[in-house]
Amino acid sequence: MNSPMPFPWQRAATGANLLSPDGTLGVTIFEEMTTLALQTGAINLGQGFPDEDGPVEIKAAAQAAIAAGANQYAPGKGILELREAISLHQERFYGLEPDPQTEIIVTTGATEAIAASLLALVGPGDEVLTFEPFYDSYGAIIGLSGARHVTAPLLAPDFMPDLAALDAAFSSRTRVVLVNNPHNPTGAVFPREVLERVVELAIRHDAVIITDEVYEHLTFGARHIPVATLPGAAGRTLTISSAGKTFSFTGWKIGWLSGPEHLIAAARTVKQFLSYSSGTPFQSAIAAGLGLPDEFYAGIADTLQLKRDILSEGLRAAGLDVFTPQGTYFVNVDTAPLGITDAVELARRLPALVGVAAIPVPVFCHPEGAERTRSLLRFAFCKRIDVLQEAAERLATLRDRL
Incomplete structure (x- = not known):
């Protein structure tokens, strides 16, 4: 125990910002926000996973492979x-x-x-x-x-x-x-x-x-x-x-x-x-x-862009500064226009406040970077359109609820 961090799990936890200076082990921000969303009934726009399945032909191919004995x-x-x-x-x-x-x-x-x-x-x-x-x-x-x-x-x-x-x-x-x-x-x-x-x-x-x-x-x-x-x-x-x-x-x-x-x-x-x-x-x-036609690949991007725009409209209505993404599942916002400079604290309040969960960007940074991104929140828009419309309506009330 001569080293301050003798075990590999401690190095991994520190690298992922899960280990506090006093050695206390925390949970991932995804687990924390998901738990808050479940407790409050909030729409979870924290973790980046879709809430609907992909192409039926791919599911059918998996079912056929199972039935054929590829197990x-x-x-x-x-x-x-x-x-x-x-x-x-x-x-x-x-x-x-x-x-x-x-x-x-x-x-x-x-x-x-x-x-x-x-x-x-x-x-x-x-x-x-x-x-x-x-x-x-x-x-x-x-x-x-x-x-x-x-x-x-x-x-x-x-x-x-x-x-x-x-x-x-x-x-x-x-x-x-x-x-x-x-x-x-x-x-x-x-x-x-x-x-x-x-x-x-x-x-x-x-x-x-x-x-x-x-x-x-x-x-x-x-x-x-x-x-x-x-x-x-x-x-x-x-x-x-x-x-x-x-x-x-x-x-x-x-x-x-x-x-x-x-x-x-x-x-x-x-x-x-x-x-x-x-x-x-x-x-x-x-x-x-992977052999699906080009139209499939163009279509998934077009649909996701529509979802991005629906959620972004609600975020702008909330008074947040929206950074429009060029790709991925995620849109980032700056909470500073609302007078809020601590995105981690707001993320913990947001599920109870407006019924939407998000992830604070500082958790993806080292200390200096965390300070630089202190007021940024990340929202996932890889959800059903009706879910995003409801989330946008809830988020639009944020300025009034603060």
């Missing part, structure tokens, strides 16, 4: 049918052609792909660079690995990085730069010039790029550019995506990882001792889903 372990790297479908999807949308045999593995959601990649590639003495705010599992896994988590800020209102600050965040110890694009929690979609700077800096510092692209098809008027398509990037980039967000089957936990063979082999070595394999009949169904 035992899948191969550790995923069934060949899905790996081939992922390769075809990458070629169809981005011109990439990963080898299904050696350059793709199927994972238990994107979360496992992130964990396997980081645990395979970094350790004590290394640095992992992410943008800030950052998805909480990044901090947890970086902490678990023993590496140091370094951040570069994304700045409102458009949540683009300051490129000089990004340059300064790299060092000789930067082993991995982890890029979430489209970005959760801000909803930013990074343009080519930002991504090219990331690649340029990764090459200069000989860093691996890991990209979390789970919202790749959920963009609104902005083009998603996979980092692996940029000059000089393919040989040092691991690309992560999943079926959960695209197809609205988050509970199936089917994700994937693609990239050069030597990096995939490293990640697979760790992944096989995490879950080994998962969701055999679901893998077959997602293979079918």
